[in-house]
Amino acid sequence: MTAAGTTLVVGATGTTGSRTAAQLAAAGHRVRAGSRSGAAVPGAEPAAFDWYDPATHGPALDGVDRVYLVPPPGDPDPAAVMLPFLRRARAAGVRRAVLLSSSAIPAGGPAVGAVHQALPGLIEQWAVLRPSWFMQNFTGTQVHARSIRESGTVPSATGSGRVGFVDAGDIAAVAVRALTDDEAPDTDLVLTGPEALSYDDIVAVVSELSGRPVVHRRLSPERMRDRLAEEMPPEWATVLADLDRAIADGAEDRVTDTVERLTGRPPRAFRALFEKEGIPGHG
Template identity: 50%
Template structure:
């Protein structure tokens, strides 16, 4: 891959997409970001509107592009119905490399992005699938971040199951290498931090950095799914997400530590302790 190639970053405002776009730009690559909204704050990259549910937005996104960072539609049980036709059109338009964001909890051929993972190697000449564990940023953003700040708790159905929490910066750096390394990766990457922790242990680490008590509250899988549906999530997707927590509790599906970040990027992954220290002000009470 060379610096005059154009790289499309879908989900350009997301946790990984925004980081990948910035890093590629800093390295001198021509980047086009794409999502349903405007470009990320402070971004100087070309930006186009992109909507998985509007096929008229596909062609402007993939025009003159040879690599794509691919983030699928949110909260859809079978995004392959949209993503596979998009990939077929992208390859026809000249795209040669695609890096797909999936999840460590979702195997090839599994639900949601697992179907896209299953076919990507048949559709695209050069490819990689990022399968990160749970983001450390979930503790500063979204429902866990809000729960910690409002009530000093994290609510899951994971019990004492452990998770290899990983920093989005490390996920993004693996993604950048998969996009620009001369040799295509043509594999999936399970991406974790350097340790796995239960949510109770994570709460202790974050609490120590923030100077407050943060507790894990375990609820049933059914209660977790019901809570998601209460906030408008579709029933099938709510049960899918709650089922991931159940699998962590019963089968240890996220209790793993890999060397992917070190091996692919040449640098060690950030620890949860270092992440907590760096973001301690986010959780400190006034």
């Protein structure tokens, strides 16, 4: 791996940012952990960072030569704040950027797709991580975990469609390689776990490991949209429901070798993750 300066991890208290910061620090790299709270992250220098407060950008970038970028969550037009930041980062001496996107969003697509498309023209060395759906959506306080605990159901509009669910720790491991290898990938990387699973497959594993029945509640995309709109802006609920529709149509039924090719080890399987970390119960 190349000798790096300081890496700014944006979203360092989030699902992939926290793991990326921790893995970088454990490998001996200098890390600045950027978050709205400026919370301490083990092994990293904390820094206040808010996408919507440019006054936090300059101090966060001071002395930084590479960045891990997690877009502002739920923003339908993240390019409005991310592209000015990237121009400022380039002027400040950043020469490598790794962007977290999604397997469902290509370059030039909606939301972060516009940032993906612009990135190669803004930063000399780059990579775009396009992970499939996170296994961690079923853990902690995430929506599926809450639904499992509260009602013993996982609602979706995915039908029988399958997804190559990926562990956030594997995403972070790829991010670390993309940030620190001698040569940047200079491409986008679709990340999946080792198998494509339907939501029926998922609830079967959850039921087995928890010892409690969990049911996949199949909804229409319209009903899923309305349900999500109770918790988030309607336009974002529509986007997520449409992504479920795409899964039902087979858009995410794939696995890639990217995690193993870049990290040298196979990606973690869904069952293995939850055998280690535990399955949420429900009451």
